[in-house]
Structures are given as structure tokens and as C-alpha cells.
Amino acid sequence: MSGNLLQRWFGRGWLSLGYIFLYLPIVVLIVFSFNSSRQDMIWSGFSLRWYAELMNDAEIISGFVLSLKIAFTTACASVVLGTFAAFVLQRYQRFFGRTLFSGMVSAPLVMPEVIIGLSLLLMLVSVQKMFGFPERGAFTIWLGHSLLGMAYAAVVVQSRLREMSKSLEEAAMDLGCKPHQVFYLVTLPNITQALASAWLLTFTLSLDDVVLSAFLSGPGSSTMPIVIFSRARLGLDPRVNAVAALTILAVTIGVIASSFYLARAERLRMKQVAAAAKSG
Numbered sequence: 522m523s524g525n526l527l528q529r530w531f532g533r534g535w536l537s538l539g540y541i542f543l544y545l546p547i548v549v550l551i552v553f554s555f556n557s558s559r560q561d562m563i564w565s566g567f568s569l570r571w572y573a574e575l576m577n578d579a580e581i582i583s584g585f586v587l588s589l590k591i592a593f594t595t596a597c598a599s600v601v602l603g604t605f606a607a608f609v610l611q612r613y614q615r616f617f618g619r620t621l622f623s624g625m626v627s628a629p630l631v632m633p634e635v636i637i638g639l640s641l642l643l644m645l646v647s648v649q650k651m652f653g654f655p656e657r658g659a660f661t662i663w664l665g666h667s668l669l670g671m672a673y674a675a676v677v678v679q680s681r682l683r684e685m686s687k688s689l690e691e692a693a694m695d696l697g698c699k700p701h702q703v704f705y706l707v708t709l710p711n712i713t714q715a716l717a718s719a720w721l722l723t724f725t726l727s728l729d730d731v732v733l734s735a736f737l738s739g740p741g742s743s744t745m746p747i748v749i750f751s752r753a754r755l756g757l758d759p760r761v762n763a764v765a766a767l768t769i770l771a772v773t774i775g776v777i778a779s780s781f782y783l784a785r786a787e788r789l790r791m792k793q794v795a796a797a798a799k800s801g
Contacts, residue, residue, distance in 0.1 A: 547769060554762035571763040581764055584745040588728055591659060591744065595666040596724035600716055602667070603674025603723075608704070610675070611682040629672040638736030641665050645737070657739030665733040670723035677722065681715035682708075714783050721779055725772070 557568030575581060606626050610619070629637060645661055648654070655661055689711070693703045709716075731746045738747060745764065752758045 550762055551766045551769065554759070554766040556759065556762075559759055571759040572767075575760045575763045575767075578760055580743075581745065581748055581760065584743050584748040585764070587659060587742065588745040591663050591666060592724045592727040594663055595670050595727040596720045598663075598667045599670030599674045599723040600678075600720050602671040603676075603719060604678050604712075604716065606671065606675045607679035607682055608708070611679050612687075626672060626675050629669045630676070634669070634730075634732040637669065638665065638733045641668070641733070642736045657737060658742040661737040661739070662734050662742065662744065665737045666723075666727040666730060669730075669733065670726055673726065674719035674723055677719040678712060678715050681712045685711050713786060717779060717783060721775070728768075 553564070554571060555567050555569065556564055557570055558565035606622075609616075610623055610626070613619075641661075641664070642657075645655065645657065645664075649656065685708070689707050690703050693707045694700075698706065729746055730744075731750055734744045734747050735750075738744065743751075749761050749764065752761060
């Protein structure tokens with residue numbers, strides 16, 4: 522009994538140390554975003570000075586707005602493309618070129634971002650020389666982020682499709698539904714939670730990406746991570762702490778709201794399944 526108790530407390534202790542290692546720097550960052558001193562780790566009093574100065578920092582605000590636009594459009598495009606890729610790979614086990622297609626979908630997951638960014642940069646420069654389009658900027662950053670996000674979205678959606686019973690789709694087809702109707706009326710509602718998870722994941726990946734954005738950005742198209750990184754190389758700026766604190770707050774609110782939404786959707790789905798079972 523004492524041995525089991527010791528193992529349990531030992532495991533909890535290691536888990537607590539892991540959480541402290543991961544989240545203590547974030548807590549310190551948030552606390553010192555309210556520090557009145559410009560010098561980090563020297564507390565000189567509570568102040569909202571850096572939040573007030575942040576409102577007048579046009580570079581950070583424009584970078585933040587650009588990051589939000591790119592992250593939103595990237596998440597939407599990644600979920601759409603990733604869903605179709607996952608559906609093809611999971612529901613159509615045999616077709617010509619399946620191995621090549623599966624490898625191309627999964628390649629961004631295992632390939633370093635530096636290689637992806639460099640290869641995209643060389644390709645876009647060649648295309649621009651030939652056709653005069655596209656110029657490096659928000660559009661090219663969106664292309665790179667969508668390429669990476671699609672791979673992550675495909676993994677998330679494919680795992681949900683793997684768990685979903687094909688009998689539901691087969692029953693819908695037996696009742697006269699066409700393939701596209703089965704997808705929109707049966708498959709899509711059952712993978713809603715996976716779609717929401719994939720959207721949040723790809724939104725976060727795009728919002729804090731530095732490597733691809735650095736390769737694919739152009740003049741006047743610096744995202745928030747690039748602005749923060751460029752300032753951090755010249756010395757720590759307390760306004761960066763304020764930006765990080767606001768970002769953490771926004772992400773926390775989004776995660777909590779999505780958790781409540783997914784939990785509510787799951788309860789509703791279980792009630793519908795139970796009602797269908799009783800009526801049957």
C-alpha cells in the first residue's frame with residue numbers, strides 16, 4: 522500500500538514539475554507586462570504603461586492585424602483542403618497514386634520548416650520572374666501557412682474518420698442518398714468536433730509562425746512574430762510582454778469557448794443517438 526502511495530505521489534510530483542517548467546515562464550511574462558520599469562526581472566511597481574504605449578505602436582498593431590487575417594484565412598483553407606485529403610485517404614483505400622498522394626500530404630509534418638520555406642521562396646521567385654506574380658507579401662505567407670496547416674488538419678480529421686463507423690454512410694446510401702449528400706448530411710456533422718480542433722490548431726500554428734513568414738514576407742508585410750523577433754534581437758522590449766499577455770488572454774478565451782461548444786455539441790449528439798435508439 523505504501524509503495525503504491527509513493528508511486529502515485531512520485532508521479533504527481535514529476536507531473537507538477539513538468540507543468541511548472543512549461544507554464545512558469547508564461548506567468549512571469551504576464552506579471553512583468555505590468556512592470557513600470559523597462560528593465561526585465563526588476564520589479565519597480567504596478568503600471569499599465571506598456572499597454573498604453575502598445576496602443577500607439579503602429580508597427581506591432583499592423584503586424585498583429587496582418588497575423589490575424591493570415592491565421593484566419595489559413596485555418597479556413599487548411600480545414601477545407603485537409604478534410605478532403607483525409608476523406609480521400611480514409612474512404613478510398615485503393616486508387617492510382619495513393620502512396621504518392623499520402624506522402625505529399627504528410628511531407629510537411631516531417632520536413633523542417635526551413636526547407637519548406639526555402640523551397641517555396643525559390644519556386645515563388647521563379648514564378649514571379651516568369652509571370653510577374655505573385656509578389657512576396659501576405660498572399661505568399663498565406664500559401665506557405667496553408668501548405669503546412671493542411672497537413673496538420675488532414676491528420677486530425679483522418680483520425681476522426683478512422684473512428685467513425687462506415688455503417689452510417691452505407692445506411693444513408695441504401696436509403697437513396699448520393700455520395701455528395703452522404704458527405705454533407707452524414708459525414709460532415711459527425712466530424713464537426715475534429716474540424717473545430719483542426720481549425721484551432723492551424724490558426725495557432727499560423728499565428729505564431731516565424732520561419733515560413735520570414736522566408737515568404739515582403740516589404741510592408743511583417744507579421745507580429747516577425748516584428749517581435751526583430752525587436753528581441755535588439756534587446757527586450759516591455760511592449761512585447763504586453764502583446765504576449767494579450768495574445769495569451771485571447772487564446773485562453775478562445776480555448777475555453779471552444780471547449781464549452783464542443784462539450785455542448787457532444788452532449789447534443791449523444792442525446793440524438795439515444796433518442797434514435799429508443800425510437801428504433
